[in-house]
Amino acid sequence: MTTSPSPAPVHIEIDGVPVADPGPLAAVMGGYGHFTAMQVRDGRVKGLGLHLDRLDRATRELFGGPLPGGRVRELLARAVGASGRRDCSARVYVYEGGSRFLVAVTVREAAPDGPGAPQRLTAVGYLRPAAHLKHLGGFGQRYHGDAARRAGFDEALLTSPAGEVAEGAVANVAFWDGTSVVWPTAPQLTGITMALLAPRLPSVHRPVALTELPSFRAAFTANARSIAPVTAVDGVAYPVDEALMERVLGAYAEVPGEKIVSGDGTGSAD
Known part of the structure; x- marks a missing residue:
């Protein structure tokens, strides 16, 4: 009986x-x-449990197995510690890796605290595939976002073929009608910041049509x-x-x- 030879390992060169x-x-x-994606402040993360749940759910859906929160905490703590930053922006990536999956953590400078710069948006007819996932391969978002900036806007606003507002290219969007904060329901990612604010x-x-945007009194975007x-x-x-923004930022x-x-220095849950 003969056996097939093992495939040769992938060969990659860069420049x-x-x-x-x-x-x-290769993965x-x-x-x-x-x-x-999250902001770390003095070793703490707002909505960390929601981030861990997101990672576990998506890993089960894409790769058929769990991603324990304790493992993510350990990898995140190790990367943040090695970076020498107590305040930082961190991302946890989960990649396909043959018979298993790979987890990578990146750490970079923290985003500024306080409100972000005012945003001018332009609507584009595009919805992310599998919009409920914060998945890789955001070519469409980047394409429309770059096109929006070249046209003099700050970001793209993604909309459905029926003209319903979904989300910003990299953020959730909400509208203020004077009484309620209205979050659109067209296919989108449930952002952690949105989940904490709502x-x-x-x-x-509820659904928000492009045609009703003039009826709102204010709007804001929210992401990590x-x-x-x-x-x-x-x-x-x-x-x-200003009163709305103070209320939202205060919340x-x-x-x-x-x-x-x-407290014992491990990556397990508190």
Whole structure:
């Protein structure tokens, strides 16, 4: 009986230089996976449990197995510690890796605290595939976002073929009708910042048509890096509602940070 030879390992070169360990890099270059992004402040993360749940759910859906929160905490704590930063922006990526999956953590400078810069958005007819996942391969988002900036806007606003608002290219969007914060319900990612804010504000989740945007009094975007007022969507202008922004930012400030590591220094849950 003969056996088939094992396939030769992948060979990768970058600018003509062979990669010493091409296995993990090949998984990253495959572009299939998901991630979550967070702000770390003094070793704590707002909504850390939601981030861990997101990672576990997406890993089960894409790769058929769990991603224990304790493992993520350990890898996150190790990367943050090695970076020498107590305050930082961190991302946890999960990539396809043959018979298993690979987990990578990146750590970079922290996003500025406080409100983000006012945003001018332009509507584009595009919805992310599998929009409920924070998946890799965001070519469409990047394409439309770059096109929006070249046209003089700050970001793209993704909409359905029926003209329903979904989300920003990299953030959730909400509208203020004077009584409630209205969160659109077209296919989108449930952002962690949105999930933390919605229960703390007078929120309504419902379809939002492009045609009704002039009826709103204000709008804002929210993601892991900032909460920012929206001053326009194409030709619809919104004033910056200082009272609303103070209320929204105050609600977010009240969210307690969860420790990455527990009191005994491990990565297990608190």
